[in-house]
Amino acid sequence: MGALYMGNKPLLHVDQRVSVVVEQLLRLLHHCGAPPTDVDLLHGPGTTMGDVLKGAEPRSTLFTGSQRVAERLAVELHGKVFLEDAGFDWKILGPDVRDLDYVAWQCDQDAYACTGQKCSAQSILFAHSNWVIAGLLDRITDLATSRKLSDLTVGPVLSWTTKSILDHTKRLLQIPGAKLLFGGKPLSGHSIPEVYGAVEPTAVFIPLEQALLPEHFGVVTTEVFGPFQVVTEWQDGQLPQVLDACERMSHHLTAAVVSNDINFVQHVLGNTVNGTTYVGIRARTTGG
Template sequence: MTTQELTWAARAGAVRPVTDAVIGGELAAARSGRRRDSINPATGTVLAQVSECGAEDIDAAVLAGRAAFESGSWSQADPGSRKRVLQRLAELIVANADELALLDTLDAGKLISDTTQVDVPGSAAIIQWYAEAIDKLYGEIAPTASTELALVTREPLGVVGAVVPWNYPLEMAVWKLAPALAAGNSVVLKPAENSPLSALRLGQLALEAGLPEGVLNVVPGDGPTAGRALGLHPDVDALTFTGSTEVGKLFLQYAGASNMKQVWLECGGKSANLVFPDVADLDAAAEAVCAGIFTCGGQVCSANSRLLVHESIKDALLERVVARAEAIRVGDPLDESSQMGPMVSAEHADRVMGLIEVARGEGRIRTGGDRVAGSPTSAFLQPTVVDDIAPDARIAQEEVFGPVLAVFGFGDEREAVTLANGSSYALAASVWSDSHSRVHRVAQRLRAGTVSVNCVDALDVTTPFGGFGLSGFGRDLSLHALDKFTGLKTTWHHHN
């Protein structure tokens, strides 16, 4: 073990997580007294016992958020003031980067190399970006008669509920919080029950940065209890969610059964990766194919889980993909040499293995298909490639959310597009071709929120992210995310 690895192990032992909700500027245990074990999926050990909040705790958080909003301490603060607080929060994330990275690695099994190099610095950068945007957004003046003046302004909605997943615990929280707070809203954040620790720490850091009490409340709890209470709450003005399509549909029902709150969903995906025969560098394509499905163990909504390859190059590309998949080092997420860690939990690993067993009857396992022998827990799975399956097979249509790649061959461009669009999901896609005309033509015909050309899962805070169909609606990131958290108000002045 290297000195750096020893350092991460030592730091991991020194981490003392926040285990209670952050409500109204104070740490608060669940009113029921219930607690839930937060388990390290890499070791099976209990990291902490976190408050298991319920409907009463959600009520308290929404009440605190409403009181803060109505007080105007944040909602009516001048843009420069809000900007400085969010800038300070970004600085505090950077100052506490190692702690936040370790929390996500220990809580969700994410690679320490990813949490330190991508997730935490990316979260700080997103908050900084929205902070900088606050005082650069302008209203409108409508073209009225000279005796009239019509002002169009963007107003914060009020209290925003945010429910986020376990695969990127800190970063997904920031995707929601940054634009919602920048717009002047109060937020009640419910982190995933499997990975609440970094969000709870973020709630503390927000207070340290100067965010007024009650503006950001972080309430851990499970989906059927705390999540449902947030979705049904009559004093929540909008709800933003990232997670499964199944749960996304529930939030639409909750909104209809309560106050018709706005609901913004970023749900599942079954993204297609199309590789055409005019790609000169098959090695680069193979490397990207593996990155697109095995990053974060495939636990990514936009993971390129379907590989569509022209028949003339299928064998050559697949040989390279299989070789790279077999070379991936699956191991301890605290070890910087590991290239893939465990699934988020043993239960989720069981679900993925169940779908792999289904795939055995639908096609041919080219590599993988099992748990990693000798691992400390059952959550470590092999990178898996499945070939010779039908487009309507379960493994071709259902989101696995694990390291499983489904492979198809195609004969021409039309068939490739038909296969790619043959899914109820429409979140992302990739196209590999050295022909600009082909890329332009195919990208136009693909039904996806993001099309990455000669790369996979292209993403930046400056561009919107989201999908169509069962992948949901609304967009995270970019200035367009502010549309979800603001409402247009017209103020009409009549002059005699």
């Protein structure tokens, strides 16, 4: 849209599995008055788009997607590309508990609105034990388990299959101390093709000490582009371990520090690197 606003004609390509979605977006724009000649849509595999880019030598390319393709494009286009890489997005709940219902609602929205298919969706929740004692996880459970396909509060996952999401869940549950908070089951009563995913909103709890172990950290911080998150609990004295986990993540896109304690907030911000970071008791990772 930014390219259009500036008078340019974009050539648009998305993963072939989701071309049907972006085609409907373009038809919506046409319905609202956009000239049909203002945007070209290329449907097909990524290799086809790669060949077009190499032949066209575009002055400007914007890419959102996997790290592997991003690194390849940076080389092939000699750096003439704007990249928005993947993101495993974290949220830290500080020791000061307040606005419990709102924070629970925001956690549910961050992780599961738009079926979790947002680049800045909440991937992992570091909840201080004060929030757990106050019942935050129970309230998130109530909100997440009320989502259903019939009212589209949960829907198809476009880039992960049902099997791949459930297999990832099983791998996480093999970590000592891990437990399924909710979800972990396929949706029922639908006709969603198998190439897409159809799972209940899911959260897996992983003990902080286990999550930090090198043999577990990779799977714990694997981004699932769907209704899925990892939850862990930290206590007083364990903030260094939480910050270590945040800094060991390879993709720093969006984060939230949920606290009104200015000293706590400054300490976290001063010891982490991120893209967009929201701060305050109503902090979020996404507006979706």
